[in-house]
Amino acid sequence: AGARAPEPQAAPSRAPCKPAVFIPVHRTPEIQEARLKLPILAEEQVVMEAINDNPIVIICGETGSGKTTQVPQFLYEAGYASSGGIIGITEPRRVAAVSMSQRVAKEMNLSHRVVSYQIRYEGNVTDETRIKFMTDGVLLKEIQKDFLLSKYKVIIIDEAHERSMYTDILIGLLSRIVPLRHKKGLPLKLIIMSATLRVEDFTANTRLFSVQPPVIQVDARQFPVTVHFNKKTPLDDYSGECFRKVCKIHRMLPAGGILVFLTGQAEVHSLCRRLRKAFPYQKNSTAGNAVETTLPKIDLNNYSVVPPDEGDEDRDFDSDDDAAGSDLDLDLGDGDSGEDEKSDSSLPLYVLPLYSLLAPEKQAKVFRPPPPGTRLCVVATNVAETSLTIPGIKYVVDSGREKRRCYDRITGVSSFRVSWVCQASAEQRAGRAGRTEPGHCYRLYSSAVFMDFEKFSAPEITKRPVEDLILQMKALNIEKVINFPFPTPPPTEALAAAEELLIALGALKELKQQLAAKLSCPISPLGRVMATFPVAPRYAKMLALSRQHQCLPYTITIVSAMTVRELFEELDRPAGSEEEAAQLKGRRARFLQMQKVWAGQGPMQKLGDLMVMLGAVGACEYSGCTREFCEQNGLRHKAMLEIRRLRGQLTTAVNSVCRDAGLYVDPKMEPPTEAQVTYLRQIVLAGLGDHLARRVQAEELLDDKWRNAYKTALLEDPVFIHPSSVLFKELPEFVVYQEIVETTKLYMKGVSAVEPEWIPALLPPYCHFGKPLENPPPSYCPGTGRVRCHRPSVFYRVGWQLPAVEV
Ligand code: ADP
Numbered sequence: 025a026g027a028r029a030p031e032p033q034a035a036p037s038r039a040p041c042k043p044a045v046f047i048p049v050h051r052t053p054e055i056q057e058a059r060l061k062l063p064i065l066a067e068e069q070v071v072m073e074a075i076n077d078n079p080i081v082i083i084c085g086e087t088g089s090g091k092t093t094q095v096p097q098f099l100y101e102a103g104y105a106s107s108g109g110i111i112g113i114t115e116p117r118r119v120a121a122v123s124m125s126q127r128v129a130k131e132m133n134l135s136h137r138v139v140s141y142q143i144r145y146e147g148n149v150t151d152e153t154r155i156k157f158m159t160d161g162v163l164l165k166e167i168q169k170d171f172l173l174s175k176y177k178v179i180i181i182d183e184a185h186e187r188s189m190y191t192d193i194l195i196g197l198l199s200r201i202v203p204l205r206h207k208k209g210l211p212l213k214l215i216i217m218s219a220t221l222r223v224e225d226f227t228a229n230t231r232l233f234s235v236q237p238p239v240i241q242v243d244a245r246q247f248p249v250t251v252h253f254n255k256k257t258p259l260d261d262y263s264g265e266c267f268r269k270v271c272k273i274h275r276m277l278p279a280g281g282i283l284v285f286l287t288g289q290a291e292v293h294s295l296c297r298r299l300r301k302a303f304p305y306q307k308n309s310t311a312g313n314a315v316e317t318t319l320p321k322i323d324l325n326n327y328s329v330v331p332p333d334e335g336d337e338d339r340d341f342d343s344d345d346d347a348a349g350s351d352l353d354l355d356l357g358d359g360d361s362g363e364d365e366k367s368d369s370s371l372p373l374y375v376l377p378l379y380s381l382l383a384p385e386k387q388a389k390v391f392r393p394p395p396p397g398t399r400l401c402v403v404a405t406n407v408a409e410t411s412l413t414i415p416g417i418k419y420v421v422d423s424g425r426e427k428r429r430c431y432d433r434i435t436g437v438s439s440f441r442v443s444w445v446c447q448a449s450a451e452q453r454a455g456r457a458g459r460t461e462p463g464h465c466y467r468l469y470s471s472a473v474f475m476d477f478e479k480f481s482a483p484e485i486t487k488r489p490v491e492d493l494i495l496q497m498k499a500l501n502i503e504k505v506i507n508f509p510f511p512t513p514p515p516t517e518a519l520a521a522a523e524e525l526l527i528a529l530g531a532l533k534e535l536k537q538q539l540a541a542k543l544s545c546p547i548s549p550l551g552r553v554m555a556t557f558p559v560a561p562r563y564a565k566m567l568a569l570s571r572q573h574q575c576l577p578y579t580i581t582i583v584s585a586m587t588v589r590e591l592f593e594e595l596d597r598p599a600g601s602e603e604e605a606a607q608l609k610g611r612r613a614r615f616l617q618m619q620k621v622w623a624g625q626g627p628m629q630k631l632g633d634l635m636v637m638l639g640a641v642g643a644c645e646y647s648g649c650t651r652e653f654c655e656q657n658g659l660r661h662k663a664m665l666e667i668r669r670l671r672g673q674l675t676t677a678v679n680s681v682c683r684d685a686g687l688y689v690d691p692k693m694e695p696p697t698e699a700q701v702t703y704l705r706q707i708v709l710a711g712l713g714d715h716l717a718r719r720v721q722a723e724e725l726l727d728d729k730w731r732n733a734y735k736t737a738l739l740e741d742p743v744f745i746h747p748s749s750v751l752f753k754e755l756p757e758f759v760v761y762q763e764i765v766e767t768t769k770l771y772m773k774g775v776s777a778v779e780p781e782w783i784p785a786l787l788p789p790y791c792h793f794g795k796p797l798e799n800p801p802p803s804y805c806p807g808t809g810r811v812r813c814h815r816p817s818v819f820y821r822v823g824w825q826l827p828a829v830e831v
């Protein structure tokens with residue numbers, strides 16, 4: 025078939041570890057039969073020869089061709105895990121690591137003790153583990169403990185096309201580890217797997233691999249997928265548009281599963297509910313398999329492809345522009361209104377949600393055939409794009425959106441935003457419809473909009489602040505990060521900003537005489553401690569300082585709460601019914617009341633929103649973290665459970681750093697004393713130092729837009745305390761904030777008050793008298809037009825004069 029025989033690499037590689045063994049695996053006949061249908065099975069020999077002959081191999085193949093589930097099995101059978109070695113597979117998504125380890129265990133008839141997984145919070149790895157699925161972040165941490173990864177015989181980097189930051193870094197690191205292992209006579213095989221052929225960043229990068237690794241392409245059978253664009257592009261209610269499209273497909277088109285792409289868990293659930301209501305499915309439904317007879321027959325040959333490059337007609341909204349009137353795409357219509365949600369005579373729809381955090385046993389449902397007499401409809405997020413392949417899908421409904429983690433280059437704050445996908449993603453999504461027979465993809469946007477999508481999304485590493493990554497790399501003693509063989513290097517300004525923040529936090533040693541050789545400062549002892557905590561450097565600094573005055577349990581709680589975010593339920597959302605409105609009102613009143621209690625009084629209250637977080641977690645734990653307590657007090661139960669988990673994990677991490685501390689964080693912690701709260705405020709300031717803000721005083725008011733506004737060290741514009749903050753009315757002169765969000769104005773959230781005299785003592789790196797640069801470097805975030813200063817001096821930036829010193 026389509027595999028190109030790889031050129032064996034001019035070696036130092038000649039297969040000293042070519043295994044001579046064959047480890048038998050006892051699969052059930054059904055499994056064996058299903059496997060034989062996978063395209064990669066036909067290529068087993070080609071794949072294995074390439075791996076035996078080369079230290080590094082790249083495998084490309086369409087989603088569903090069997091890469092993730094089969095390649096580890098090939099290696100196992102060939103004896104790569106026979107003498108105590110482990111085959112490691114990294115995934116950028118947790119859901120894939122868990123679900124793939126379960127699938128492979130089942131296919132091989134082996135227990136989870138042998139085929140295991142490890143993700144950030146959990147895992148089932150044992151001494152017997154031979155095949156280990158893990159997230160890319162987990163392997164990076166392991167490299168810190170054992171740079172040579174001695175226990176692994178093979179590392180497979182899966183889903184490399186996603187270009188997640190850790191995957192990229194792993195490839196860079198492994199490009200060095202593989203030759204090192206070879207020198208030691210303990211060869212390590214590296215296999216990079218990708219769903220697309222776009223691998224030049226790996227192959228054409230001479231800094232990465234001195235010898236170009238062979239690329240094996242696995243051709244998957246892919247049936248044609250007819251793509252239908254919408255004429256109009258709904259701007260907000262794409263979820264409603266999905267609903268209407270699914271209804272039409274279900275009522276009008278022949279049997280075949282439907283896969284809908286939405287952006288997040290809440291959306292997925294709400295569409296599932298709507299669809300279930302419209303086409304109810306009861307477990308004992310007696311409906312027969314009547315799809316073909318009860319629905320009008322449609323001539324599938326009557327479809328026309330709307331190629332994206334002929335998309336101009338899509339801009340044409342003329343109502344009688346039904347030149348393509350026979351086109352079912354148009355018949356299915358764009359956002360036709362008046363679709364009622366009442367049940368009709370159609371078949372039941374077997375509706376299943378699919379997203380990352382769904383419990384594994386619920387995820388597994390999508391792989392089973394739907395009950396007879398129903399049609400499968402999976403409402404999914406991005407996870408169904410390449411990580412998981414759902415059988416039997418014939419129709420794809422693509423909202424064209426995804427939730428992306430966006431980073432503000434200025435504030436360094438991340439948030440999830442719904443944005444358009446890239447063209448490559450849209451194509452992947454469409455491809456899901458053609459796995460078993462010809463299919464159809466309905467894009468809920470016009471072809472003109474599609475043409476405006478980015479071709480590929482940029483690698484994550486080029487889009488986000490990299491201070492956590494740089495700290496991890498420095499902890500690996502990679503000092504000149506600028507020389508690291510990144511598959512795609514992050515922008516130099518991002519590296520510089522990270523280095524600067526880490527120096528300011530004291531995680532790196534600033535070497536004056538080496539100023540010219542910037543970006544090569546070595547890690548400090550504090551930095552080493554910080555690097556062991558699995559949180560962002562600002563938070564790691566807080567943890568590192570908190571052994572004093574028994575502040576650790578509180579800092580752990582605050583950091584966990586800040587990491588989880590969105591602790592509080594959205595109580596201002598519009599209610600569905602009068603009853604719900606009354607309920608919401610009651611909850612909101614109670615929440616506001618509790619917020620005041622949690623914030624404490626007097627000195628306690630100065631810790632501000634962080635004190636509210638602390639109080640909320642404490643009270644919630646005291647109640648046993650029950651759902652009722654959360655509902656009554658406007659807390660998100662899931663968030664509280666997540667915080668509990670993180671607190672446990674951070675406590676373990678902290679204990680391993682300061683073994684003698686013998687710490688045990690009781691979920692039911694006592695409230696902090698007033699003195700402890702004062703220490704906590706200083707600890708928070710030390711960690712969030714670059715997020716310092718000072719209220720503009722009356723005499724400095726330039727114009728009205730600065731009323732009640734704060735000046736920050738990072739931005740030129742006025743920022744305000746968010747109305748949800750307990751310090752909203754207090755307006756302390758100096759505050760630090762967790763993040764800035766931009767809605768109608770720039771708002772600070774997670775605000776805590778600071779005493780001015782602490783600033784020079786705790787933030788010496790920021791208290792210099794250097795003037796701001798005459799010609800500031802180009803705006804760090806071109807989109808916003810805001811200027812970020814280099815190492816801001818609080819004196820200049822927030823307009824604070826040192827109090828006159830009496831001599
Ligand atoms: P790739 O990694 O190339 O995208 P996979 O190895 O993930 O392909 O999938 C190969 C096949 O295994 C697909 O047809 C998929 O539907 C099937 N599969 C994967 N996981 C499961 C599961 N848990 N249950 C049933 N089938 C599964």
Ligand code: MG
Binds near residue numbers: 182411
């Ligand atoms: Mg895969």
